[in-house]
Amino acid sequence: MFAKIGLGLLCGIVLGFVLQRGRFCVVSAYRDVILVKDNRMFIAVLIAIAVQSIGVYALAGLGLIQLTDVPFTWLGAIVGGFVFGWGIVLAGGCATGTWYRAGEGLLGSWIALFAYMLGTVATKSGVLKPAHDALTRHKGGDAFIYTTLGISPWVLILLFAALVSLIVWRHLRQPALVVPTLKPRKSGLAHxxxxxxxxxxxxxxxxxIIAIAAWPMSEATGRMFGLGITTPSGNLLRYITTGDATYLDWAVFLVLGIALGSYIAAKGSGEFRWRLPDVKTIRHNFVGGLLMGFGASIAGGCTIGNGLxxxxxxxxxxxxxxxxxxAGTWSATYVVIMRGRRKETAGAAPGQTAPLSM
Structure with missing residues (x-):
């Protein structure tokens, strides 16, 4: 139990700190490509995937970790992925984004987080389990793409890493945006x-790098996987409602650590404060959280378990x-945010700017 608590919390705290300070959220990565024509965070997600891929397969090749097959439930991946995409737009954050923003004091994220846990438990073991079983019943053949292609995984790893490197190089060659900066109040490491x-x-x-380190840390406790958010979030609610300590695995302490690490980062940077959104946003947060829990459970993972x-x-x-x-994120961005802004702008008085709906 000490290893589960210590290693899980340590990994989560470091991850939460980095996520908060870097404002790293996958929903922003997907949404901002069409919303504000900004692809920097999308490229950042590709970098994280490439780095983890190299590290994980290197560790597996050295025999330090063990990789297991991931069943390809194709219908669940399609339906669950699309629903989850809608959920993260309504909730205002992906799975990790919701956890780290909760650590910043954003009460809307706490609401989305509770609904996310509730949706996960209801789908995996509650009233929505029949839908879960029906959508995940259909399985494909091979688990890995390189198995289907009959090639070494390193062929895909090196091709993907080369492609990402080219994209990064082309992006960095573009003129840098001039961002106004305030006079530093701190110095040295604190700055x-x-x-x-x-x-x-x-x-x-x-x-x-943290995602790579998560593999041996998790496997040291008997859990044969890396970062994961959906199942441990649901297990946390199961533990709270049943008191069954068997639900408290490494990953549960990981997600708790994300919130704690984010809180430490937000307090240190002066960004922590309790914030209550308006009623419309609260409604979106709750519905989005439920859709996140349902979609991630059907798809076999969230933007971390699947997307990273x-x-x-x-x-x-x-x-x-x-x-x-x-696809779900883009369609929800268009329907919920972009069309919503147009309607509000059309209804605004001349000379006024319609407020953002989310």
């Missing part, structure tokens, strides 16, 4: 950790689910 703006690519590199970990393993489940998460 770097709590005040200086973190570049998305640097944050992604750190996230990738299973993609780095080059599993069919990870890539198919991620593509449909992106």
């Amino acid at each position: 770097l950790l709590f005040e200086k703006r973190w570049h998305p690519f640097v944050t992604a590199l750190l996230v990738g 970990v299973n993609t780095s393993l080059f599993t069919w489940q990870g890539w198919v689910a991620t593509l449909f998460i992106i």
Whole structure:
């Protein structure tokens, strides 16, 4: 139990700190591509996938960790991924984004987080389990893409890493945006950790390294996987409602550590404060959280389990689910945010700017 608590919390605290300081959220990565035509965070996610892929397969090759098959439940990946994409837009954050924003004091994220846990438990073991079983019954053949292609995983790893490197190089060659900066109030390490703006690519590199370290840390407690958010979030609610300590595995302490690490980062940077959103946003947060829990449970993972970990393993489940998460995110961004702004702008008085709905 000490290893589960210590290693899980340690990994979670470091991850939560990095996520908060780097403002690393996958829903922003997907949404901002069409919402504000900004692809920096999307590229950052690709960096994190590439880094983790190299590290994880290197560890597996050295015999330090053991990789297991990830079943390809293709219908669940499609339906669950799309629903989850809608959920993260309504909730205002992905799975990890919701956890770290809760650590900043955003009460809307606490509401989304509770609904996310509730949706997960209801789908995996509650009233929605029949839907879960029906959508995850259909399985594909191979778990890994490289098995289907009959090639070494390192072929895909090196090709993907080369592609991401080219994208990063082309992006960095573009003229840098001039961002106004305030006079530093801190100096030395405190300035770097709590005040200086973190570049998305640097944050992604750190996230990738933490994701690699999560594998041996998790396997040391008997859990044969890396980062994961959905199942441990549901298990936390199960433990709270049943008192059954068997639900408290490494990953439960990981997600608790994310909130704690984010709180430490937010307090140190002066960004922590309790904030209560308006009624419309609260409604979106709750519904979005439920959709997140349902979608991630059906798809076999969230933007971390599928979008960061299973993609780095080059599993069919990870890539198919991620593509449909992106499709769901883009369609929800258009319907909920972009069309909503247009309606509000059309209804605003001349000379007034309609407020953001989310």
